[in-house]
Amino acid sequence: MTVLFTNIKELIQVRDKNVQKVSGKAMKELPTIKNAFLYIENDTIIDFGTMDELQNTKADDIIDCTGKMILPTWCDSHTHLVYAGNREQEFIDRINGLTYQEIAHKGGGIVNSAKKLQETSEDELYEQSKNRLLEVIQMGTGAIEIKSGYGLTTAAELKMLQVVKRLKQEFSIPIKTTFLAAHALPPFYKNNKNGFMKLVIEEMLPKVAEQKLADFIDIFCEKGYFDIDDTHELLKAANKYQLKAKIHVNQFNSIGGIQTAVQHQALSVDHLEVMTEEDIQTLKASNTMPVALPSCSYFLSIPYTPARRLIDEGMALALATDYNPGSTPSGNMNFVVATACIKMKLTPEEAINAATLNGAFAMELSHEVGSITKGKKANFIITKNIPSYGYLPYAFGSNNIECVFINGKRIA
Ligand code: NIG
Numbered sequence: 001m002t003v004l005f006t007n008i009k010e011l012i013q014v015r016d017k018n019v020q021k022v023s024g025k026a027m028k029e030l031p032t033i034k035n036a037f038l039y040i041e042n043d044t045i046i047d048f049g050t051m052d053e054l055q056n057t058k059a060d061d062i063i064d065c066t067g068k069m070i071l072p073t074w075c076d077s078h079t080h081l082v083y084a085g086n087r088e089q090e091f092i093d094r095i096n097g098l099t100y101q102e103i104a105h106k107g108g109g110i111v112n113s114a115k116k117l118q119e120t121s122e123d124e125l126y127e128q129s130k131n132r133l134l135e136v137i138q139m140g141t142g143a144i145e146i147k148s149g150y151g152l153t154t155a156a157e158l159k160m161l162q163v164v165k166r167l168k169q170e171f172s173i174p175i176k177t178t179f180l181a182a183h184a185l186p187p188f189y190k191n192n193k194n195g196f197m198k199l200v201i202e203e204m205l206p207k208v209a210e211q212k213l214a215d216f217i218d219i220f221c222e223k224g225y226f227d228i229d230d231t232h233e234l235l236k237a238a239n240k241y242q243l244k245a246k247i248h249v250n251q252f253n254s255i256g257g258i259q260t261a262v263q264h265q266a267l268s269v270d271h272l273e274v275m276t277e278e279d280i281q282t283l284k285a286s287n288t289m290p291v292a293l294p295s296c297s298y299f300l301s302i303p304y305t306p307a308r309r310l311i312d313e314g315m316a317l318a319l320a321t322d323y324n325p326g327s328t329p330s331g332n333m334n335f336v337v338a339t340a341c342i343k344m345k346l347t348p349e350e351a352i353n354a355a356t357l358n359g360a361f362a363m364e365l366s367h368e369v370g371s372i373t374k375g376k377k378a379n380f381i382i383t384k385n386i387p388s389y390g391y392l393p394y395a396f397g398s399n400n401i402e403c404v405f406i407n408g409k410r411i412a
C-alpha cells in the first residue's frame, strides 16, 4: 500500500538518518520543506521533497494536504501510564495547602497508588491503561516509554510489566518499558530500606530480566526516597542484565544523583527541577540526555528545569510528559511543548526538537522515529490549517491536530 501526501504547507523535522539527537545551538534549527510531498509505503517513509520535485504521482491513495503541516509524532520518553485509579483527593489537599511531600508523609502519594494497583486485577489495569494510551496517541504521541513502580511487591510489579507487555502486543507504536520498583518504600519496609533494596535487587530484578519484561532501569533518587548508595547498587546490578538507566533525579533536591547516573552512563536523567552548577557541568561532559517534564512543574507548582540554561551551555534536552496519577495526570505532549516555550523560554524549534528527535534518543529509538527521514516509521501528525508551526505552542489551548498516522495508517 502506497500513499502520497501532496501540497503539504510545511513538512517539519526533515532529517538525514545519521542525526540521532540535536544539542545546543543546533536545537534552534528545525529543518523543513515548504510546499512539500511525502510518499510512504506500508509503514515506512520512502521519499519526500518539494512539489516541484515530485515526479511519479502514482500511489494507491493520494491525500491533499493544502494548508496543513506534517510533523513526526511526539516521542514521550517518560511516563507512568499504567496505574490504577486516580488521586484527585490529593490534588484538593494540595489546593488547601499541603505539599507533595507532606501528602506522601501521611501515607498518600506513590504508596497510595500502589495500594490501589495491588487491589486491581491485571485485566482491569490493562483496560484503564489502554484507554490512556489510546488517548495520548490521538493527541499525537507515536512512541512512548512506560514505567512500573506502582506495584512495590514482586507480584504487583510483575503485573504492571505484564500489562505493558500486552500494550506492546496490542498497539503498533514503539513502547519501551522501564523497571522502577525503587519508587517508594512500601509500608511493610518503612523502617527497612535495605531490606526493600535487597528484595528489588535479588528477587525482582532477576525475574524481570529473565522474563525480558524491561528495557531500562529507574529509581527515584531523592531525599526521603532512595539515596545515591541505593542508586549506585541498583544500577550496578542492572548493568549485569544490560538494562541502561533512565532515572528520576533532582526533582526536589540535588543529592548527587546526576553524578551517579553519569558514572553509570545512564541513557537519561529526568526531572532536574533543582540543579547546582556542578550538576550542570557533570551532565554537560556526558552523553546522558537531560529530560525536562514541564507539566509536572506546572501541576505541582515547583520550579521548572533550567532548560534554557542547559541548551545555552550547548547541551541536548528532551521533553516528556511524566504522565502519572500524582504529579502529572496528563499525557498531552502538545501541552508539554507549549509549556516549554511559555515557562522555560524554549523557541518552538527547540521545543519540537526536544519532543521528537531528542525524545526518541532518550528511548534508544532515534533510528526508528523522531523525524521525517527515509526508512523511518510513517508515524506523523497532520495539523489543521495553521499559519505556522509556531502557532502550535502559541495556541496552547486549542487542538491543532487534524489526524495522526501510525505505521502509515490513519488512526484518529
Ligand atoms: O515522576 N517523582 C517520582 N515519581 C513520579 C510521581 C509519582 C506519584 O506521585 O505518583 C514523578 O513525578
Ligand code: FE
Binding pocket: 078, 079, 080, 248, 322, 324
Ligand atoms: Fe516520573
